[in-house]
Amino acid sequence: MQKPIATPSRTNEILQAHGFSFKKSLGQNFLIDHNILMRIVEATGMGENDGIIEIGPGIGALTEQFAQRVRRVEAFELDDRLLPILEETLAPYPNTTIHHQDILKVDLSSIIEERLTNVEKIAVVGNLPYYITTPIIMRLLEACLPVDRFVFMVQKEVGDRMKASPNTKDYGSLSIAVQYYAAATRVLTVPRTVFVPRPKVDSVVLSLNKRETPPVIVKDETFFFQVVRASFAQRRKTIRNNLQHNLLTDKEDQKRMEEAFQKCQIDPSRRGETLSMEEFAELSNALLE
Structure with a gap:
């Protein structure tokens, strides 16, 4: 049995075989620690009858773990250079579909209606690039999607802002927007040393449980x-x-x-x-x- 993708040796082997080079403009950092990856899987709480929507599967490290555990995985990858890699790494998993689309332009309601009708619960997961973290999170939270939970890995400073309370330096409009739609919980801190290439800052994994009703009543x-x-x-x-x-x-x-x-x-x-x-x-x- 092959090693999981999220190990230094297997990741390096896949990248070298395909001559892949990272694009800084896309904020690409691949996780190479299997234990941390499993903590992310556990944080979703999804099982064999459930579905996953993944944003930015990369070379398929997290995707493969979900494919082994849930009924359906729908993953969205913007970088066309990763498509042949994903085709190879995820070949054993017919329950997984890779969509070459920008998550900010995807009609997720239609995807759910067409492809995830036979699942009990749905979670959205992703290691989000810094430059589009806030637009992605806000678009997903504002959409009325039948999603039970969002689990995102984000740069630590963004995670701190999303969870912040009043009278703290991190508290701002993002804190209020996220907490209006969801209850945010920090799952774990992820050191920069477990990525290739190594980013300049640490990350955090946050679980966002969507609220049935907002915590405040507003007229507009x-x-x-x-x-x-x-x-x-x-x-x-x-x-x-x-x-x-x-x-x-x-x-x-x-x-x-x-x-x-x-x-x-x-x-x-x-x-x-x-x-x-x-x-x-x-x-x-x-x-x-």
Whole structure:
């Protein structure tokens, strides 16, 4: 029986056989530690009757482990140079399909309807490139997909921001956006030494369990997130200044803003990182009255 792909020797053998060179622009870093890989598999909680959607399978290290354990795997790879490698490494697994598509452009609802109807639960997993981590996560969370859990490996600083609480340096609009849609749990920290090529920073694996209902009630989700983003536009500025310059720019808006601060008993000289999600919800609702 062959060694798992996620070992230094097997990864090196596959890359050399195909003359593969890493593209820095695609943020490619392949995991070469089988134990860490198995922790990621366990974090999904998926079994033999379930389905996996994988973002960026690389050379198939994580894909092969899921293919051995679940009913269906649908993986999305952008780099066409990896397709022949994946065809070879995943040849033993007829329950796995590789799609040569950009995950930001894929209609996942259709994929689920067409290819994952015979599974009980679905998880989305991926080692996400730094440069598109936030767009991918937000697109998936905002979509009404029948997905039970998201398990992502991201750069540590991004993971810290996603899990952050008010009054911390990492807390910001991403913290609120992620926590509005999901309960975030850190699974493990992944040192930079277990990747090829070795990245400059460590990573974390996060499990995001999608909420059935958001933790706050807002009148208008789009406006709520506009208020949140505007409040963090310049971290050193007060909420009043940020909202004045980035969202509520005319005199009527500013009058309404002062009334909303008063009604919510929020001091407008506070900074965005001191407001809880509940306070942001209350403020955005008051601004719509």
